[in-house]
Amino acid sequence: MKPTLPLPEIEEATSAIVGEEMHALVAKLFPVCRSITGNGVRQTLQILQDYIPLVVHEVPSGTPVFDWVVPKEWNIQDAYLLNEAGEKVVDFAANNLHVLNYSTPINKQLPLQELKKHLFSLPEQPDLIPYKTSYYKPNWGFCLPDRQLQTLEEGLYTAVIDATLEDGSLTYGELYLPGETEDEVLVSSHVCHPSICNDNLSGIAVATFLARELAGRKNRYSYRFIFIPATIGAITWLSQNENRLANIRHGLVLTLLGDEASFTYKRTREGNFEIDEVVEHVLQACGKGYQLIDFFPYGYDERQFCSPGFNLPVGCLMRSQHGEFPEYHTSADNLEFVKAGSLAESVALLLEVTQVLEQNRKYRNTNPKCEPKLGKRGLYDSIAGSGDWKSREMAMFWLLNLSDGQHSLLAIAKRSGIAFSTIAEVAAVLQQHALLEPVT
Amino acid sequence: MKPTLPLPEIEEATSAIVGEEMHALVAKLFPVCRSITGNGVRQTLQILQDYIPLVVHEVPSGTPVFDWVVPKEWNIQDAYLLNEAGEKVVDFAANNLHVLNYSTPINKQLPLQELKKHLFSLPEQPDLIPYKTSYYKPNWGFCLPDRQLQTLEEGLYTAVIDATLEDGSLTYGELYLPGETEDEVLVSSHVCHPSICNDNLSGIAVATFLARELAGRKNRYSYRFIFIPATIGAITWLSQNENRLANIRHGLVLTLLGDEASFTYKRTREGNFEIDEVVEHVLQACGKGYQLIDFFPYGYDERQFCSPGFNLPVGCLMRSQHGEFPEYHTSADNLEFVKAGSLAESVALLLEVTQVLEQNRKYRNTNPKCEPKLGKRGLYDSIAGSGDWKSREMAMFWLLNLSDGQHSLLAIAKRSGIAFSTIAEVAAVLQQHALLEPVT
Amino acid sequence: MKPTLPLPEIEEATSAIVGEEMHALVAKLFPVCRSITGNGVRQTLQILQDYIPLVVHEVPSGTPVFDWVVPKEWNIQDAYLLNEAGEKVVDFAANNLHVLNYSTPINKQLPLQELKKHLFSLPEQPDLIPYKTSYYKPNWGFCLPDRQLQTLEEGLYTAVIDATLEDGSLTYGELYLPGETEDEVLVSSHVCHPSICNDNLSGIAVATFLARELAGRKNRYSYRFIFIPATIGAITWLSQNENRLANIRHGLVLTLLGDEASFTYKRTREGNFEIDEVVEHVLQACGKGYQLIDFFPYGYDERQFCSPGFNLPVGCLMRSQHGEFPEYHTSADNLEFVKAGSLAESVALLLEVTQVLEQNRKYRNTNPKCEPKLGKRGLYDSIAGSGDWKSREMAMFWLLNLSDGQHSLLAIAKRSGIAFSTIAEVAAVLQQHALLEPVT
Structure with missing residues (x-):
């Protein structure tokens, strides 16, 4: 399948500027001595507030959180x-x-x-x-x-x-970007590691710049970014927000996103949630190397999000993998190890993932018996003209044929072999002509 | 799996005579200037009436048919x-x-x-x-x-x-061959192309001779042959016959069946209807090359039959594919391009398809607890004697074991590796002995 | 996956002693002239009673058994x-x-x-x-x-x-070993062949020694061993015990287990019962060559157990296959053809199969929301120490993550790539700490 939005383009558009700015944020966060609790986390979140309007939460030591207790x-x-x-x-x-x-x-x-x-x-x-x-x-x-x-x-x-x-508290940061619906995309990064960069100042910077970019867009989904200490922070957040979890439609743990390795996506526990399908599609469409690995109950906070009592649709995006590169958890994971270009490319890829998620709906053909007469609606002309007329015409036929409320746009793109972006654009045109209506 | 009825045999039996007769029909139809409406279609159907008792329908210009209107x-x-x-x-x-x-x-x-x-x-x-x-x-x-x-x-x-x-009307022809049940097999060919032969005088001739052959048989299924202008004819027929569609169990669009290429079967939209399974089986059993292609919403009237509001079990049988041979839609698709032998072989293959469809039932073992005692019914002797005694004995065991109302004869043939024809013959013997009863 | 209990170990432990003892039993049974009825079977069962407390049943000639009648x-x-x-x-x-x-x-x-x-x-x-x-x-x-x-x-x-x-009776032997539950494992061997050894004095000896070993253990399942004449014996037993069949959870027909070929497992009719999964796992884990073949309605008494009216989860374990070795059904299938070592190894493999069946339960994590705090329960220490600490720690995480009542221990072993024995041991530890509870 052709890439929806070729990665090189996004990369060009963002790396020069944003990559350096992201690396500067990493450098600002680097000296802070973080841990699972304490002023290091507070100072980190304060720095992030210069970029995004994070809300900081404090949960007192001693608070029971499932099988655990918030530590000193x-x-x-x-x-x-x-x-x-x-x-x-x-x-x-x-x-x-x-x-x-x-x-x-x-x-x-x-x-x-x-x-x-x-x-x-x-x-x-x-x-x-x-x-x-x-x-x-x-x-x-x-x-x-x-x-x-x-x-x-x-x-x-x-x-x-x-x-x-x-006694004091456990500190975490949260940013909620309301969208058209209450359906949520959860993005989580851990903020408890001290002066090591890829793990996880890279994830923090990528989440921050992704949030800043999405805050400027009109989104269908609401997005919730959380910046939490690993393990106990995830457990605490889940415990404090259990009533909101039902809104989560998709989620990603972001970590190890600044080195120069190709992307690794670790699937959700189920392995076939929409987020799995979408990330895999985008990685494949980008035309670069990548790894897909199945869920295993070790690594980062996907361990908690994917515990059997929640089983949330949360995967994990990385470049190098947890524990599998020589700089891992050493002083060599420093400011030289993470690259401005890699950080920017990670944001670009995630923007593409959110773009596909935003558009990946199921539609119903309002005229499902035989093909509708496209000519009388000027549809042949309205979408012709561009060089890929043929695939746009075929996109119309595929959309009309498979829009029975069961097939997502991504499923239609895969079955037809037509780029997702073409399918999504043509779906919008057909919706304007009232030939498709979204399934709610 | 061994062929049920080896194609060469059928071919020998039919090609010499029928192939030439079919080619003569193509030659008679060739000069007529057909279009989606008008006297060309009428004249074509009149010629066919010399072969089969077609009923001709006229639908007035201006009649609304779904999103369309019957044209002038x-x-x-x-x-x-x-x-x-x-x-x-x-x-x-x-x-x-x-x-x-x-x-x-x-x-x-x-x-x-x-x-x-x-x-x-x-x-x-x-x-x-x-x-x-x-x-x-x-x-x-x-x-x-x-x-x-x-x-x-x-x-x-x-x-x-x-x-x-x-103002006038749109003309189409229809032949209904009632069978033991109202369950129907639909066979459709388009009759709107002027002097080009493979597309679709070949399909018309094959449908006609298939109909003539089936009319002389006692069939379980009813067969409905329609000869319709492409697209608007299919839409019109579906619109006028919507109340009858529920009877359609299987269907085929016949087109491009006179050239010398090997067969191509384009699957139904679902891809796993019984017609898909049966045609694939017959093609495989014939031991010649063939292509299987997945449904796509372009080509011939499967576009309409497989629109999401109907999703009928209709595939498309061709030799060369739509748009993919140099003679396509040119004056080179002429009387030399279609061959008597190819036309006859197409009929032979379709007869085999209908034969498998006719016999492909599910049965229930009336004695499902342990094996019945075959010897006391003389069943070992009654079906032994022929050279393939071993496979007939095994066919009995397979039929008795898998006839739980869930497995069709074709499924049993595939799982056992025994020829469908043997399975079907032995099933008939077991039914005579009241050891199997068909599931209704 | 690593073997749960490496076969060589079991073999070493059992072959020297038991193998010779088993071969001696075969030698004792060899001269007896067995048939489907008569004193040969009685004498055979009497010899077995020196090893296991078989109950002998006599079913009178003339008794109707499904479509058959008990013969003279x-x-x-x-x-x-x-x-x-x-x-x-x-x-x-x-x-x-x-x-x-x-x-x-x-x-x-x-x-x-x-x-x-x-x-x-x-x-x-x-x-x-x-x-x-x-x-x-x-x-x-x-x-x-x-x-x-x-x-x-x-x-x-x-x-x-x-x-x-x-007029007389048909004779069969039965041994029921009650376990913690009424759920049953059925083990069947045919006892109707006269002086041929692999078919089936080998199966008789293997079943006998397996029964003797299991009788000395505390089992979750109840085990039922039947020694029956082929075909008519199976039909008679099924007919006489129809009301007990609902208890059968797993079953095996044992035959041809004394020659030197590698193991062959013939799957159940469904092909995906737990017994299929377990036997395949054990064969694979043993690290030797083996064959898996799909069910077909011929061979031994799986024909009756797997008839559509019962469709019991009964597979067939063999070494050489029915009809496929030159000594089959000849005087060359003699005391030299079966080996003490092969007989012992067959028992060892079956003990491993029963061990996996016994332990292969589904559990529910009692603390399913996030990971439980293992450290406060001393669980890191309690199970560490041994060289494979890493895989035991991972076994804990996998068990906690997948124990949602849907995944068996074998499924968890397969998905994690950790040996079944490790998974089972760690599951027992977690159950002791009330972190897992078995699903009933």
Whole structure:
């Protein structure tokens, strides 16, 4: 099938400008030390509010959310490791990945051997700082390059983590763009990772710019963007918004969208929801390489959205896959790893996905017995003229034949082999002539 | 699967005699100038009445038929183009394709440049006269070989088309062969094309000889043959017979059945009606090459029969496909292009299709718990003896096992790998012994 | 998918001991002259009673069973063929295959030419005695190697078959092992063939040892083993037990399980019952070659169990296939042809099949909205530790995600690519923590 809107065109139109602007947003968010709770998330959402009118929600620590409880709020001022000479051998100020995320506070002298139980490194990637967390098992620690770890001399070290773990709240951001109907498209990005870029400043930036673009359009669907801490944030949001879930018609988790790999789409749990069909169509129509993978209950917040009690039509769009690229969860996932062009292309692809979703309706032929007489309505002339007259004429016949209320425009495009955009345009013409009416 | 009735046998039996007779019918019909209305159709049906007892229907001009209206009747006496010297450079009497079919009357002098707007030729096939029509946009014109068009000298020409376009009627022919049940097989051929043979004097001749053959048989199904102008004829017939459509169980549009290409079957809109299964089976069983193509809303009157308001189980049997052979809609689709052998083979194939349809019932095993004791009924002996005893014995077991009212004989033939004819014969034997009863 | 219980392990554990014991049972059963009725079957069941507590049933001759009637009882004392010199040229005492099974009694002198109508041999396997029967057409005869038949000289022969055909009963054996539920697994073997081993002393021995093993276990399903004469025995059993058939959830016909060929599974009539899925899974998981064949209404008693009035979920497990190995129904199907190792492996495979059936339930996640918090239940630790921690953790996630009451454990194993045994073990752990509950 021919692409509906060839990706190169969108890309050209957007990358030069928006790509750089998106990368600048990533750079602004980069230094902030985020976690599942605390000021890092607040500061992140505040920066996003310069781009889109996010509403910020605070859910108090201790609030029950399904099988979980909203945890304490973690805030960190400083952290470092001093050697016997009083030199800072590891310093949070240099890179917030140096601290085991969500560490309990500590200020303690201890010998290297004991300290080593709290040091994390990557022997196979000896120059990189790993990104490590310990949310639900109280612990403290430092992360550092293995090459540095190996050079630490025996002796007493002072470990200082000036952090607080206190009742407070879990913070998330939400933007609702009302459309013609209350049927919703949900777009979710996690905002809990500190200074790593692809995971998930890329997803945050793509969601933000997608939202900004859609806010300027008249949409059939309402769009809900949520910026949430992974896992506990998704659980909290689902728990707090359970009564609204019935409106969700389609959804996407956005993550890992800034690197240079081709797109990967992870299907919904059912695997055959409309969002699956539409994303697959757009990826195929774009004429570039891509991967389709089936749902599995691991990865990002699709785990929660697709749990059996909800089974929401939510897939996950990525480029490189969770856990499958060497920079994953390390200091190498930095500002150089994400590219302005990739970010822009991700927005372009998602705009195309929303465009197809917006237009992908089912119609009913108002004149279903035999073909209507097109000539007397001037329909041959009205849509001829352009070079692809033949496929537009055939699009009319296909639309009239298959519009029995059962076939979506995308199904008609696939069966006929005619580009979705042609099918959608011709459907609009036939609707103007009252030959098609949308199924509600 | 082995052929039920090997095609070569039928062919041998029929081609020598019937093929020539069929070709003679095509030759008789060839000179008549048909259009969507008028005496050409009447004359055509009158010729067919020498072969089968067709009933001729007339539907007055102006009658509303769904979104359309029955058009005026077109009759033509003569037409020619004179050059300044008064010579007939184009003459309807030589070939009725020379006139744009359904031309408005004209008698006018005009210079070559103006005339050229009314001249049609095929630059890529410069020796052929194209077949052109203008039914719904009033126009007049002449069709001629491009090689001749290029030689026309500047000067004044006299265009004469002695035709009438007046209130009258649309004419179609119908033959109903009552069977044991009111369940109907519909066979439709278009009768509106003038002197071109494959499209569709071939379909007309095949339908006629098929009807003549079936009229001499005792059939389970009733058969309805209609000979109608394309598009408007189908729309008119459907409109006038809407209350009878519920009886249609299977149907075929017959066209392009006289050339030497292998068979092409275009499936119904649903693609899995019994007629699809049966035609595909017969084509496969015949052991010759063939093409199967999916329904698309273009081509012949399957467009109307398969419109969403009817969605009838009507496929289309052809040899060469609509628009896809060089002789299509030109003067090269002539008496040499259609062959006696091809016409006869088409009838033979269709007889086999009807034979399978007639026999393809579902049965119920009257003794469904365990196998019945065949020996005490003499069934091992009664059907043994012939060389394929083994497959007849297996046919008994398969029939007894799968006759639960859900499996047709064709389904049993396919699942067992035994020839349909064997399955059908053995089913008849088991029915005689009251071990099977047909599902009604 | 990895094997649940690797077959080599089971095989090692069982073949050395049980295989030899099984072969000894086959050897004990070998000399008995069985038929569809008579003391041969009784003696066979009596031998089996030394292994398992079979209940023996007698159904009187003349009892109507569906379309059939229980036949007379056949018992044979002796049979031989004397030449003119009074020498026994064929002797039942040497091999009971020498008598046409179910022969009418005879004591008659007749010339070679007349005698030959009653002699059966295999010209293409001239050294083998064929196994022949004539149950429903009264006849008598002798079977002998063709090489011997060819050497018989002209002259008068005396044919003596000292047999009786009198009212008596049809005998079958049955063992019911009650389980937690009344849902039943039916295992059927035919016991009517005389001195041939693979067909079906192998199936009898495998069923016996499988029953003995299952009798020592606590099972969810009840198991019913039947040892019946082929065809008439199955028909009789079905007729006498029609009211119990509704309990049958799964079933297998066991036959031809002692030769060295790889396993063949013949699917049920429907082809997609749970027994089909489970046997196919186990065969695949074992990592050896195997064949899957679709149901056809010929072969063994699956013909009766799968007749349309019952359509029971009964497949057939074999190694070599019915009629498709040279030793089939000849004296070459002897004690050397069946191997201790093959018999033991057949039992091992069937134990694995029953193990999967026992465990293959559907569960419901009791906490279906989002993932439950596994850490607070110590579930990460409780099941970690072993080397395949990763797949056990993923098994938890898959089980929680797909346990919506619709997916069996086998379906979850297939979709996740995790071994069924891991899935089943982890399901048990989650059930202990009340995170899963079985669907009833």
